Amino acid sequence: MREINIQVSEESILPIASKDARLDRYLSQVLPDLSRSRIQQLIEQGNVQLNGKPCISKKISVKVGDNITVNIPEAEPLELKPEEIPLDILYEDTSLLIINKPAGLVVHPAPGHQDGTLVNAILAHCPNLPGIGGVQRPGIVHRLDKDTTGAIVIAKTEQAHHALQAQLKAKTAGREYLGIVYGAPKTESGTINLPIGRHPVERKKMAVVPVEKGGRVAVTHWKVRERLGNYTLMHFQLETGRTHQIRVHSAQIGHPIVGDPVYSSGRSVGVNLPGQALHAWKLKLQHPVSGEWIEVTAPLPQIFTTLLEVLQRRTAIAKQ
Template sequence: MNEFYLEVKQDSDSVRLDRYLSQELPNLSRSRIQQLIEQSHVQLNDNICTSKKIAVKVGDRISIKIPDAQPLELQPEDIPLDILYEDDSLLIINKSAGLVVHPAPGHQDGTLVNAILAHCPNLPGIGGVQRPGIVHRLDKDTTGAIAIAKTEHAHQHLQAQLKAKTARREYLGIIYGVPKTESGTINLPIGRHPVDRKKMSVVPVEQGGRTAVTHWKVKERFGNYTLMHFQLETGRTHQIRVHSTHIGHPIVGDPIYSSGRSVGVNLPGQALHAWRLTLEHPVSGEWIEVTASVPEEFTTLLEVLRRRVSHP
């Protein structure tokens, strides 16, 4: 257990307790601090304080105890990882198709989180639990670069970058059909499908949809198929898949949004790959750019489509 002692200075007079502590202890998230207050781990002038809203005064003495992180109730599993970048704060991997990122009903093991627990047995913890910080997710059958925070500070920093849209997420995808222009932007809100709860769809904001913006440009055309470059401005569930389908160009091989169409190549899922990830390192401030190699099935599909065009 770690313990910190603080004395309130003039410039922090009348600031809420949780806000004051988040200013003084930037490695802890606001929600984690509020959790510690509620769990009686904070003392104000030698008395336990469970109110996060109380205003601190000049001269107040505050102590905060941070319990050791509790083990996550998941089993580490020795699943091979294709590591693109790693240090004490950050891990970036090239996710394979079929690998579920986070445990959920029906997928309690064999996930990326189980693999990371085995790869990083001494995680310092996020939110009081020894767990990796999944900052953004990739669908089960979407391949490519995904960043994982190892510390609470890195988790906060990466989440803030995504919110501020400074982190850059670029994808490659193969779609059915040929867009009429070379580039464009799809700005349509996305929410849960009103009938099929396994699907997402374009849903008006007033009906629960959330803002979703996808930028795209054509990289290569082959007959009735197109290799696309996508850049995400937001990160909604199934965003690229839903937006592509909505404009009449679903992702090839998508089992949910383009079922019934065959391209003659055995794909593990949709032909969508998180190709490049650019972000600011949460500690050094340096920019990191990683490129995830395209999976073999994606490359095979491209070769088949190119051959069809050159030898119709």
């Protein structure tokens, strides 16, 4: 861990004071070797202290006399190795690959998960992929949490990677999820528009965080598909794609995803779930070359259908 201590001086703040002396811009000015995105990442991860206190808002203003401490974790280079891991392929051509990801499969390598990931499997399936979209996350356009199942698209060319990312940013690509939540929503549908950011205390969690404190706009549309007593099968549609978005939003409105080890209370439902009952059900996008619309549906995993059947039986019995 490398530690950098900075005393904010009048000379260092003058070049940007006329525009905006907010924290991330100031650090970009005085630490030219670090990119703005890297600095924002360090702030988000709690590696920046302002006057001795952790600061997770990139927008906070700095002033002359402030003390800033930046901790830069040592880089841990990852060696990506192709691994013959079976893939459930929903669609494939020369530009893209869409698979049905199982629970328990991490999308890309990271410290603690350097092998056995989706990227390792894709490198074995597509040997020409390295370097597309970044060395450490080749081909990855978006991600799914480790225990979230369902459709995920992989770009096989740089052109496809840029085009697919642009669709996600412009919200032209559609992502629909099915999830089973605790409780019974009072209405049949709704929209959750609450910003999400890193949890201020538990750094491995996300939380609803005001934009002025570093949160990013997050919008989730939902509707009830089936009421199951004190449980509900929900349909979710993402307008944005923040980390843990559906899981955080569902918990925030009082209906956490069943089986979520992080955001729910862990109540037993009588089915041994590997994690949250959340499935990326449909993926709709425009082909990066032909322009044609592609829509794939990822079949529900067996454990999800088992849970659904158990809850349906309980509901039927309760109505008798």
